[in-house]
Amino acid sequence: MELPVPATEADVLEALRPVQDPELHRSIVELGMVKGIAIDGPTVAVRVALTIAGCPLRAEITNRVTEAAVALDGLERADIDFTVMTDEERAAVRELIHGDPGATAGSQAAHGHAEGRAIRFADPECPTRVLLVASGKGGVGKSSVTTNLAISLAQRGKSVAVVDADVWGFSIPRMLGVEHPPAVIDGMLVPPETHGVRCISMGFFAEEDTPVIWRGPMLHKALEQFLTDVFWDDPDFLIVDLPPGTGDISISLASFLPRAEVYIVTTPQPAAQRVAQRAGFMAQKVNLTVKGVIENMSWFTGDDGQRYEIFGSGGGEELAERLEAPLLGQVPLLAELREGADGGRPIVVTDPDGEAAAAFAAIAETIDVSLAPTRRYHRELKIV
Template identity: 40%
Template sequence: NDLVSLNMIRDLTINGGTVGFTIMLTTPACPLRSQMEQESMAAVMQVPGVEAVNVRFDAQVRGDNRIAGKLNIPVKNIVAVASGKGGVGKSTVSTNLAVALAQEGAKVGVLDADIYGPNIPMMFGLSGKPRVENNKMVPFENYGVEVISMGFLMPEGEAVVWRGPMLHKAIQQLFTDVRWGELDYLIVDLPPGTGDAQLSLAQSVPLTGGVIVTGPQAVSVSDAKRGATAFMRLEVPILGVIENMSGEIFGSGGGERAAQELGVEYLGQVELDPRIRIGGDDGRPIVIAAPDSEAAAAFRALARKLAARISVMNLAPDPELRII
């Protein structure tokens, strides 16, 4: 369908030979933005009498309607970032995806659900305890992203030794007992594996979808496939697979192979770059610390693809209810 049929053209103005209009995107991170601008300008310039075209952009992110009904929080989409094993850079990917989406103009939050090993505060350069207003925690904010983590609530270095029910309650409270702003995307950084945290999240939170992070090695891919299979069994849509730390040292191609075998989208890869590790330690994600680097460009491309996948998913009609 064309942009007019999709109701994406707004604020049409004609001033002499100049035509102006706004293209309403379904995400600020739309990867087809430049193509839409060029093709719409070319089409309008073919109209007799048109001498110039001014194209503006705005965005209205479509949301997952289940979230407000079940959690009563002003969040449009909840995206879980998971991996089958630790050490593949899942928290690094979560952090840089969130900041990249915010740089595109989206309203973004990060919820650190890795209760046993919360790394998100360090990666965002944040510390201290969140203030409380009207019995709700106010998330920290940095780089345009709202952030909450169990790491803010525990003494530094202290271990959490909880059984499943306590973990379930803690994760739920990080959603409902926090004064989230009106967010387009809430990125949830999960612990590695397929244990209680993943089960609790899938059962209590309406997830828009999950992103699987893997390294390029065969052992990492094998574990990532297990993580994806767990999501599928819990009826959580897989938004795609990301290969992290790709390059000569660890190899490449594992993420794409995993996506093909699972029958899901391959979002892309991020090359191994020491500056990513340095930025994580210093609380400056590479999309902030080295915005012109290849790794930063890769994260921005991944963020746009992820946003596009979510938009397409939310545009799809709801599946018909089955009567058993």
């Protein structure tokens, strides 16, 4: 009987090559995180260099490395020892996955130039679809729609990222249930991820009870950094939660993201849709396409099974007609939807078979399939 050949250090290194850093989604071998391997009988010791001290995902890295190592013949235990990368090693990681931080906009893209790096999402060759979620006024549940729509797209197997551009009323991290701030690697922000959605927000840099008192140029610069200094890694969808109205931020993002699709959130109330239409007309004036309308708080279903239209009816349909865009769906009014938003428990996660989750799933499918740009499919089929 032929005895199995004991695993070697080279074998362990190859076994670790498919293991990805949970935040950077790159091989820990490719990133230079594996600093040492030693085998002593059935035990293998692996030294891993974390990109930052106090990495919140250390336990996940331990599990991934252990699972890959003990899968080899003859190895029954893995001892993981951690160290931290040097500044030079972090700089090398940033350049590997995010490019040269000193590169200019003119050398990287033909559109959407900012003051320093190019905005990748403005490049016609970028595969990411950018969705701007807008509303005419506050209080219509725009951020709740953004949060649940993002997770619904992630549940369809898509890579999804969210920019919380509502710098005065930031709420996306709380609604998603994000538990730790972005990591910083050589000046590059790595957005935290939960429910398959990565996000960046002013909420990571300002306290909730501290007002953000900034003028237009400062807001413009902050948004530029959200789009250029964050490691987004070409997600399938970048969803931008805009502040209500048609102010500086919306105008800046229109110039930064000329390929963006606009989705308007309103309620059934006629007065709300009349205000919401201004956001749609603003988008059209800056040459962005309004791709659809989402009606929130459409009805409340009582214990008797009856639907009660608390805020009236017809607002979403009327707005869609005015903007010549489809009404993508109607989301019911639920106490659980509001409570989940306040507590970081999105309803599409806590009640995936419920009425609201079904509405968001249908809207996500329409955006992903029916409203997908035909030009992308043509390019994949090499027709154009």
